[in-house]
Each structure stands twice: as structure tokens, then as C-alpha cells.
Amino acid sequence: MQIIHRVSISSTPEIRSELAAMGVVVGASGLVTFEVDESFDAWPALQQWIARRGAVDIVSTKFSKKELGDARWFALEPDWHHGYPQPDEGRLGYREATFEVSDFCEQCGIGLKQKAPFQMKSEPKWGRNGILQLHWVFDEFFVMPEVWRTVFHPNGIGCRPVLDAKGAELKTVVQLVVREEVGVGVEGLTAERCARCGRVKFLPVTRGAFPPPANEPSVRMVKTREYFGSGASAHRRVLVSQDVVQALAAEKVRGASVRPIAVRLDRG
Template sequence: MKIIHRISLTVTPEIQKELKKMNIDVEQGFDAFEIDETNSCWLDLEEKVESWKAVDTVSTKFTKEEMAGAKWLRMISEWHHGYPQPNENEFGYLKVTYDSEKMCEKCGIGAFQKSPFVFKKDPTWGKRSILQVNWVFDEFFAKPELWDEIFKEFGVGHREVFDRNNKKLSSVLQLEIKDKIDIRIDNGGEICCQCGQLRLPPTIKGFFPAACGDFDTHIAKTNIYFGSGASSYRAVVVSSDLYKAISSKKVKGVKFHPLG
């Protein structure tokens, strides 16, 4: 496993000289570079990132053995296509698709789906066959043939998706994820000052928190929420068998992080 930091910043002549001493080549002006935590310069650089007002985007690269040995893996979308409808400028989907009566206005926890999703039109898939839409980070949408070939075999249901004229879209289905699992929470997170619920940060470095116990399902959402600001969502996890089935078909559109 490697922890990788993508550092984006405005490079001054002074910063350029300091990075050069660390064998990091950047251009003056806005630039970015990657460095992993095994690099001997990382500890020194870490102290400087905040003072430089740089943006540090953290990701984790796992070994094949770590991926293959995991009983559960988090499924993460590699792209977000379009916005849920209607009235995207006013977040109209929260009233149409969700029951948001008990949703916390501060953190966004508490809404649940009551109706099918509405898109403007069928997605432009390209070579990909599974996606998420913007603003909704705990639901996945797939091509019908992908659902039929893989997810159906693992007992995963689906829901239809419609356009704004209430016409069923032909090239996309919502994966129906009913089950919930608990994950181990050792530390971190924040308590919402309005609703009192615990929420974990959206980015977790290294292994995703381990599942608590065994579960008789192949896809589930975490009971605990993740997010920041007014956006909260549950993480979606899949069994090793479902992960291997998706990987063997070289499905494009998602990536996976093993649970610890």
C-alpha cells in the first residue's frame, strides 16, 4: 500500500527552489506534483504544504495481494455524470426523489429515497457502464446489460430511471442497495451540532474501516455517514466475490478500496 499526495499550488521562485532541493521539478505559476509517504522528503514537505496554502489531495494505491485478500471492498465511482432532476439549480430532486422531512439542514443526514430518480436524458456512457450522478454519492447507476450480466446473479435488485416527462430511460438502471453494515470506528469524525449524529470525513487514508462481523449479502451501505458541509452519504461496499466478478469483466466506471 502506498499513500499518495497530489499537491497543487501556486509556485513562487522561492517555493520552486525549495522543491528543487527535494528533487521535485515544478514550473512557476500554478502547478501540481505527486509524492508518496515513503519518499524521504515527505515529512519535511508535509510541514510546508499548509504554509504554502497548497491543496493536498490524498489517495491510496493498494497491492494486488491487498485487493485479492479483502473480504469487503468499498466501491467508488470514477466519474459523475449529470445532475438529478428536476430543477437542478434549486436541488429539486430532494423533494421529488427523497423524503427530506427529517433531513438535517446543517449536515444533510436523514433523507431517504421515496421515488425513482429523474435524469434529463440517457447517460452518454462511452466505454463505461456504471456511474454516479453529482450530489448523490451513495447510489450507483448501471447499464441494464451490466445489471443482467453481473449484479442480478448476486441478488442485487434495480429500480427504473425516468426523464422529466416521466418516460422510462432505456440505457440506465439504479442498483437497489437495501442492506446496511456496521464498520469499526476507532477515532475521528465529527458530531453535528444540530442533529447530534456522528459523521466521518469523505476521504480516508489507507484501508477503509473494517466491517464488524459477517454479512449475508454482496452489496450494502454503511450505517454510518460520510461527508462534509451539508452533504452526507453512506459508503457502498461489496463482497470479494462481487468485486472479482466486476474486475474480471473489466467494468469501467468504478474503483475499489479494501476494508481493513
């Protein structure tokens, strides 16, 4: 496992000099970005420098083939977001059109429950991808129908249609249906309690493996009961079994990555 930091800051002579003293060489002007692994010899000093300088620090994790191969469950993570849910994206009209909002809190984002098909402006521009997420909707995945037939349907995962803004069913995209929820271990995660509704969510997991389910799921694709996010955004994470991950790899489906869970489950 490698913990990687993508650091961005405005370059100045003083900044360049400080970084060079720690073995990091950056460009002469403008916003500069560099990546560093925590195994880097000067990482302890660089970590203190990032905090002192207020540099933007985006953390990611690269897992070994063995870590990926040994895991039985994974968090499914998008590699891209395409388009915005409809209708009336400027006023977030998709919320009331797609969700039951009686339990929804605008301050923290918790409580939306889907009641109707998602709407998109038009057929997605897939390119070489076969799975996507929409902007703003971080706990639903959409796939090409053939990806559903070859990867998800054989693993017992359903789908539902996606409509355009006029109510016509789109032909090149379906939404994956995830019905079962599981609790996950949240020890050590940073929690936020909403001042308005009192409910709790956790900051997204970007460092290391994802917390394991408390119990073995009975199906191969589930959502967490717990919410993740920050500010007014909240979503439940989607977890998939090794069977699904292997099927995605076999069909060479692009558009999503996986994060192994922290502990291997011994049951099932």
C-alpha cells in the same frame, strides 16, 4: 500500499527554490501540481512544507494486487460523476421529488430516504463506462442494464428504473438497489457532530483501507449505517463482496474502483 499526495500550489521563484531543495522540480509559473509518495525520502520535510505553505493536498491510496486479492469486502468508489439529479437542479428539486425529507437536516445532509425513482435529463453518455454516480448523490450507483444482468443480478442485487424529467423510463440506465445496512468500525476516524440535529458523520476515508463491517453481511452489496462527508454533504458508503469485484473485473466494467476493508472478515 502506497499513500500518494497530489499537491497543488501557485509557483513562484521562492516556491520553486524551496521545492528543489527537497528534490521536487515544478514549472516556472501558474498553478503547479505534483504527486509524491510517502516513501519519498524527503516526505517528512515536504509534509511540513505543505502545512506551512497551505498547499492543496489531496490524498489517495494505491493498493497492491495482493491486498486487493486478499480482501473479502471493499468500499465501492466512483471513478466519475455524470449529470445531475432532476428535476429543477438549480434549486435542488430532486430532493423532495426523490426522497422523504422529514428527517433530513440541511445543515449536515443526513437523513434523506429514497421514496421514488431518480430522474435524469436524458440517457447517460456512457462512453466506455458501465457504472456511474450522479453529482450530489454519493451513496447510489447506476449501471447499464447489461451490467446489472451480468454482474449484479447473479450476485442477488436488485435494480429499479430511472426516469427522465417527464416520467418516461430510461432504457440505458438502472439504479442498483441496496437494502441492507451494516455498522463499521469508526475508531480513529474524524467525526463531525451537527450543531443543528446533533447527529454524527465522519470525514471521508482517503488514506489506507476502509473500516471493516462489525458483522458479516448476509448479502453481497450493503451500505454503512454510518454517514460520511463534510459540510452540508453526507452519504453512506456502499460495500461490495469479493464476488462482485471479481464479476466487475471479469466483465471489464469501467467507471468505479474499490478500496479494500482494513481487516479480513473470518466468518461466512
